[in-house]
Amino acid sequence: MTLSRQQIEELIKGVSLTRDEEVTCDECLGDLAEFAERMLEGKSLPDGLRAVEHHLEICAECHEEYAALLRALKQAE
Amino acid sequence: MTAVGSVQAEALKELRAILYSRLRATLFGRISVDDALLDDFAQEALLKVLGSLGQFQSRSRFLTWATTIAVRTAFTELRRRHWKDVSLDQFLQRADTANEQVTKPQCKSDRQELIQEMYRIIDTQLTKKQRTALLAELQGMPLEEIGRRMGSNRNAIYKLTHDARKQLKKHLDSAGYTVSDLQIA
Numbered sequence: 001m002t003l004s005r006q007q008i009e010e011l012i013k014g015v016s017l018t019r020d021e022e023v024t025c026d027e028c029l030g031d032l033a034e035f036a037e038r039m040l041e042g043k044s045l046p047d048g049l050r051a052v053e054h055h056l057e058i059c060a061e062c063h064e065e066y067a068a069l070l071r072a073l074k075q076a077e
Numbered sequence: 078m079t080a081v082g083s084v085q086a087e088a089l090k091e092l093r094a095i096l097y098s099r100l101r102a103t104l105f106g107r108i109s110v111d112d113a114l115l116d117d118f119a120q121e122a123l124l125k126v127l128g129s130l131g132q133f134q135s136r137s138r139f140l141t142w143a144t145t146i147a148v149r150t151a152f153t154e155l156r157r158r159h160w161k162d163v164s165l166d167q168f169l170q171r172a173d174t175a176n177e178q179v180t181k182p183q184c185k186s187d188r189q190e191l192i193q194e195m196y197r198i199i200d201t202q203l204t205k206k207q208r209t210a211l212l213a214e215l216q217g218m219p220l221e222e223i224g225r226r227m228g229s230n231r232n233a234i235y236k237l238t239h240d241a242r243k244q245l246k247k248h249l250d251s252a253g254y255t256v257s258d259l260q261i262a
Binding site for chain 2: 001002003004007008010011012014015016018020022024025026029030031032033034036037059060061064065068069071072073075076
């Protein structure tokens with residue numbers, strides 16, 4: 001098994017961000033609408049949504065979907 | 078959405094049109110995304126939204142919530158199509174061979190110990206499933222596609238890679254590497 005330098009960087013970042021308890025992709029999806037609206041409106045995040053923010057730092061797919069959601073919502077404004 | 082008859086049909090038609098419009102705004106221009114595909118995504122998303130109405134808790138606007146489901150639906154299908162001919166074993170083997178040529182000479186000496194320790198933990202402390210899922214994710218395969226190939230799903234694969242990261246963190250900590258060491262490295 002070998003990893004590229006970029007993959008090693010990603011792994012180190014992922015491990016350093018790791019928490020004992022993390023929300024899953026489905027739990028993130030359940031809170032994503034509220035999270036996105038708060039971000040777009042510049043509102044502070046309640047503690048419950050901090051876990052979503054953390055998940056988006058780690059999960060590439062959820063991050064990609066969140067970016068797409070923001071694009072869609074901004075276009076709809 | 079609880080109206081009946083023609084009122085309900087009109088509401089569904091309107092919701093479908095909004096989902097289509099929002100998906101188009103965020104996806105159009107991607108290779109392989111055309112109007113017909115967007116139409117399929119909007120229809121599938123509408124069905125999923127209707128099937129998930131009980132989960133809407135009014136913590137956001139209804140349309141924002143419905144759009145999250147539409148976006149998830151579309152990306153899941155796009156990823157499935159993109160990865161459909163790729164087997165997990167072949168993918169990992171190809172990536173391993175490619176990395177073999179570039180990685181080892183590039184390791185800086187002051188980081189070698191940390192990297193070697195990470196390799197050791199991956200090899201000896203992770204389960205085969207954890208190792209496979211973690212490596213496939215690092216090589217760029219989406220979680221849901223890893224799940225499809227391991228007889229599992231995106232959520233379960235996230236938990237698997239989370240457990241793998243926790244194992245790495247725990248064993249690195251035991252070997253004397255703190256989170257701040259990792260961040261500096």
